[in-house]
Amino acid sequence: MIRDLGMACKEWGFFMVINHGVPESLMSMMEAGTRDFFDLPEDEKRKYEGKGVVDSVRYGTSFGGGTGRGHTFFWRDFVKALVRPQFHSPSKPEGFSDLLAEYCEKMLDMGKVLLKGISQSLRLDIEHINKIMDIESSLQLWAANRYPPCPDPESVMGIPAHTDYGLLTFLTQQGADGLEIFHQDKWVEVRPIKGAILVNTCDHIEVNYPNNNGREVKSILHRVQVNTEKTRISIVSSIGPSPDTFVRPIEELPEEGEEVAKYMGMKYREYFDLMYDPQAIREVMP
Numbered sequence: 001m002i003r004d005l006g007m008a009c010k011e012w013g014f015f016m017v018i019n020h021g022v023p024e025s026l027m028s029m030m031e032a033g034t035r036d037f038f039d040l041p042e043d044e045k046r047k048y049e050g051k052g053v054v055d056s057v058r059y060g061t062s063f064g065g066g067t068g069r070g071h072t073f074f075w076r077d078f079v080k081a082l083v084r085p086q087f088h089s090p091s092k093p094e095g096f097s098d099l100l101a102e103y104c105e106k107m108l109d110m111g112k113v114l115l116k117g118i119s120q121s122l123r124l125d126i127e128h129i130n131k132i133m134d135i136e137s138s139l140q141l142w143a144a145n146r147y148p149p150c151p152d153p154e155s156v157m158g159i160p161a162h163t164d165y166g167l168l169t170f171l172t173q174q175g176a177d178g179l180e181i182f183h184q185d186k187w188v189e190v191r192p193i194k195g196a197i198l199v200n201t202c203d204h205i206e207v208n209y210p211n212n213n214g215r216e217v218k219s220i221l222h223r224v225q226v227n228t229e230k231t232r233i234s235i236v237s238s239i240g241p242s243p244d245t246f247v248r249p250i251e252e253l254p255e256e257g258e259e260v261a262k263y264m265g266m267k268y269r270e271y272f273d274l275m276y277d278p279q280a281i282r283e284v285m286p
């Protein structure tokens, strides 16, 4: 089991978890609550339009912003909430915030267990990742995406290819498939097992273990295709290091004159600050 998990992290950066212990009733309430959020009137949702990744609650849409056909590369609405270290939630629909708190707690619990398994698969102490990432103060985000049917799916993407920040992303979907992961130079469609939670390993785990004597974890490149028929909704939660964790490769740094380290270290909080400030990125990059 641990070996399989290690293999999945190294070869794929992606796996599905069944028998995860998250009650089915909670998962379906979450699905319904998310649908109800997206069905709120547009002006209710637009209250949450913001700029930064860690705005406490943020809503965005590819539609109705005057982008016009041919200029719309994303085909989705999304909502994001920062749920830890401080808890934030959309205030509607009614009861949603209690549901979100419970759901995210279960996701974090599952994440801790998986990170123990991943630590073991890297031949590290079972608590290694949870400890060095200060998972008890994890920066946890919840997000949902809605991809409406699209008359011209060839010319847009639900979300273009990207990797996720953080340690692990958990994902469930409803309505239609569409997620694809990049594996051995090919895009592979993900067809989830019913009730499974999809997991991908993310940037801040790859930075730590980029090539640790053959022990490595990949941050998987993925994207979402849309279709002409059905709306797809995905529910995403991301667990990361604590905002103050300094994340850097743990492998020995190269000797002078050798190849430079693949990644520079920085606090998780600084990473978020940089992500939306291109000028700042130019200043810190060698």
Ligand SMILES: O=C(O)CCC(=O)C(=O)O
Binding pocket: 143, 145, 159, 164, 171, 173, 178, 179, 222, 223, 224, 233, 234, 236
């Ligand atoms: O909708 C999906 O399946 C993927 C969403 C995603 O990649 C993201 O929100 O980062």
Ligand SMILES: [Fe+2]
Binding pocket: 162, 163, 164, 222
């Ligand atoms: Fe993603």
